[in-house]
Amino acid sequence: MSRDRQDTATEAIRELSEVAEDAVGRMAPCSARELAAERATRRPSWRAPAGVGIVAATALLLITGTLGILSEGPETEGEIPAEVLALVDSLYSSEDFVTGELASFYAPQRASEEGGEYLDQVWDTLSGSKE
Amino acid sequence: MEPETSVGASDEALIQRYVESEDNDALDAIIRRYSPRLRRLLFTLVGPDQDRIHECEQEVFVTLMRKAHRFRATSKFSTFFYSLARNRVLDFLRSERRIGHRLVYGRNLDAEPSPGAPPHSGVEAQERIETIRTALASLRPGERLTLYLKDVEGASIEALVAITGEKSGTIKSRLARTRRKMAQRLEELGYE
Numbered sequence: 001m002s003r004d005r006q007d008t009a010t011e012a013i014r015e016l017s018e019v020a021e022d023a024v025g026r027m028a029p030c031s032a033r034e035l036a037a038e039r040a041t042r043r044p045s046w047r048a049p050a051g052v053g054i055v056a057a058t059a060l061l062l063i064t065g066t067l068g069i070l071s072e073g074p075e076t077e078g079e080i081p082a083e084v085l086a087l088v089d090s091l092y093s094s095e096d097f098v099t100g101e102l103a104s105f106y107a108p109q110r111a112s113e114e115g116g117e118y119l120d121q122v123w124d125t126l127s128g129s130k131e
Numbered sequence: 132m133e134p135e136t137s138v139g140a141s142d143e144a145l146i147q148r149y150v151e152s153e154d155n156d157a158l159d160a161i162i163r164r165y166s167p168r169l170r171r172l173l174f175t176l177v178g179p180d181q182d183r184i185h186e187c188e189q190e191v192f193v194t195l196m197r198k199a200h201r202f203r204a205t206s207k208f209s210t211f212f213y214s215l216a217r218n219r220v221l222d223f224l225r226s227e228r229r230i231g232h233r234l235v236y237g238r239n240l241d242a243e244p245s246p247g248a249p250p251h252s253g254v255e256a257q258e259r260i261e262t263i264r265t266a267l268a269s270l271r272p273g274e275r276l277t278l279y280l281k282d283v284e285g286a287s288i289e290a291l292v293a294i295t296g297e298k299s300g301t302i303k304s305r306l307a308r309t310r311r312k313m314a315q316r317l318e319e320l321g322y323e
Binding site: 015027 | 155156158159162163166167170171172173174175179181184185188189192193196197259260263264266267278279282283309310311313314317318322
């Protein structure tokens with residue numbers, strides 16, 4: 001598209017804003033006092049009691065710290081920590097796994113994106129192909 | 132008219148005065164300086180309905196009152212103001228979309244042009260304005276706003292970066308795309 005045609009958009013929006021000049025000039029001005037009254041009507045009627053923020057922040061720090069301890073070591077490479085594997089294993093009983101003829105039908109298919117060694121291990125572990 | 136104590140004071144000094152001592156005269160001076168520009172922006176982007184312009188204008192200034200303490204004198208007040216205004220105007224446009232309002236622009240800025248009426252009040256001019264509004268309505272709210280700030284307010288790319296928080300490359304390419312889209316739509320509608 002030519003430069004002239006792009007200028008058309010600029011000229012058009014300027015033309016419209018010139019009309020605005022005439023139209024809004026007739027509106028009554030608003031004042032700080034009027035706005036203060038408007039603001040007062042919008043104040044929230046409920047506020048969290050003092051201290052709730054501190055408690056929430058402390059809880060968040062505790063959770064973050066716990067996760068930090070669990071994930072000691074390099075985050076993106078290396079062996080999957082044994083604690084994590086044990087944790088995942090503990091979440092499911094052996095009855096939750098599909099075996100036999102249907103196993104391949106239910107086996108998850110990996111998407112085509114590249115992952116690196118760590119993701120390969122995660123995938124192998126989850127899909128059971130390492131066994 | 133601007134209060135005497137505010138004449139000649141910079142926008143930055145006025146907003147500091149409001150933050151430090153809740154000086155309503157200082158805020159009134161800011162409102163008088165920015166209200167005409169804001170209303171022109173709203174008329175262009177939201178539509179000619181004066182109640183809606185007033186409602187949205189109030190939203191912007193109430194937000195300014197709430198967030199004025201966040202202003203840092205190291206930047207220009209106009210940038211701070213337009214970034215607040217941008218967010219409120221976008222919220223306003225999006226909420227209208229959500230509740231099913233389409234941007235329907237009325238033809239009746241002045242139903243019958245009176246003697247001495249502005250040059251845009253004839254039927255032909257009204258139709259031309261209607262065409263521009265329809266083309267604008269085909270743009271997304273963010274596109275409309277960026278185009279307006281650049282082409283009408285004359286905001287620099289640096290100012291747009293500060294107002295929108297986007298990268299300059301993103302803004303430049305969006306502007307070019309928006310102008311193309313708008314020009315295309317205007318052409319389809321027979322605008323010359």
